[in-house]
Amino acid sequence: MTDSFEIWLKQVDKILSKQVGFAHDDLPDAMWADYHEDGLSPIEAIDAAVDDAWYDVEGLEELWRTNA
Numbered sequence: 001m002t003d004s005f006e007i008w009l010k011q012v013d014k015i016l017s018k019q020v021g022f023a024h025d026d027l028p029d030a031m032w033a034d035y036h037e038d039g040l041s042p043i044e045a046i047d048a049a050v051d052d053a054w055y056d057v058e059g060l061e062e063l064w065r066t067n068a
Contacts, residue, residue, distance in 0.1 A: 012032070019067040020064055027049075031048075031052065
């Protein structure tokens, strides 16, 4: 992992923790490295993860969309 990816992922965790009460590693795996390489902001990456990887986590999408 590069330093920039680690910093970016820490931003993802900070946002997730504040908005939904979980860090990225508390939830099913998402394609974080791909999202980072694609130039997504942490918020855009979380949106993508909600749609791509967490669509079946009950209540998560509503919690994210309500608090984002």
